[in-house]
Amino acid sequence: MTNSHPASPLPPEENNPQSGFTLLEILVVLAILALLIGLVAPAALRQLGGARVSVARQSISRLGSVLDLYKLDVGAYPTTEEGLAALIHKPADAQNWNGPYLKDANEPKDPWNHPYSYQAPSSREGHDYDLCSAGARGNGAASPGQSGAICNP
Numbered sequence: 001m002t003n004s005h006p007a008s009p010l011p012p013e014e015n016n017p018q019s020g021f022t023l024l025e026i027l028v029v030l031a032i033l034a035l036l037i038g039l040v041a042p043a044a045l046r047q048l049g050g051a052r053v054s055v056a057r058q059s060i061s062r063l064g065s066v067l068d069l070y071k072l073d074v075g076a077y078p079t080t081e082e083g084l085a086a087l088i089h090k091p092a093d094a095q096n097w098n099g100p101y102l103k104d105a106n107e108p109k110d111p112w113n114h115p116y117s118y119q120a121p122s123s124r125e126g127h128d129y130d131l132c133s134a135g136a137r138g139n140g141a142a143s144p145g146q147s148g149a150i151c152n153p
Contacts (some may be wrong), residue, residue, distance in 0.1 A: 018055060033044045042081045052111040054135045056150045063108060063116065063151050066101045072149055073098045077129050084118050110134070110150075127152070 066087055071077050074094045078086035086094065087101040102108065109115055110133035120129035132151040134142035142149040 025092055043070070052137070053150060055111045056135070059108065059110065060116070060131050060133065060152050061151065067129065070097075070101055071128075072098070078118070081118045084116060 002114050009149075064086070067077055070087060070129060073096050075096070078084070078091065082091045087099060088107065090097045090099060107115055111134070112133075114134055117132045117134065118129065122128055122130045124130065130151060132142035132146075132149045135148035135150055137148050142151070
């Protein structure tokens with residue numbers, strides 16, 4: 001009895017020219033990846049938004065300390081008209097100005113790359129000034145009590 005089939009060194013599935021992934025298998029994998037991205041991306045973006053708010057609060061606190069140093073040197077906080085630029089460039093009427101108080105030559109910006117809103121004297125009782133970020137909406141000057149505004153405590 002002779003075997004008419006020649007011995008093949010490859011397993012039968014590797015010898016098949018039709019082997020590979022079917023379109024259905026590829027579509028299933030793509031659907032799973034899309035579901036994972038759809039579930040993970042919103043959570044990651046929420047974390048990023050929360051981090052920006054935290055950085056804005058820390059920056060406002062740091063700028064508050066810098067404003068306190070300015071007050072120790074000059075005797076008063078910068079006026080609303082002088083703004084935060086008084087921390088970088090000496091105002092005309094500021095005696096004993098010992099600045100610049102910030103390393104960067106530009107006025108500070110919040111994590112959304114918008115300028116901070118500064119007002120002195122404060123519109124709130126018990127505060128010397130208002131220093132706020134408009135937050136993610138960032139359209140115009142922010143003030144305490146405004147929706148989404150992040151201000152000095």
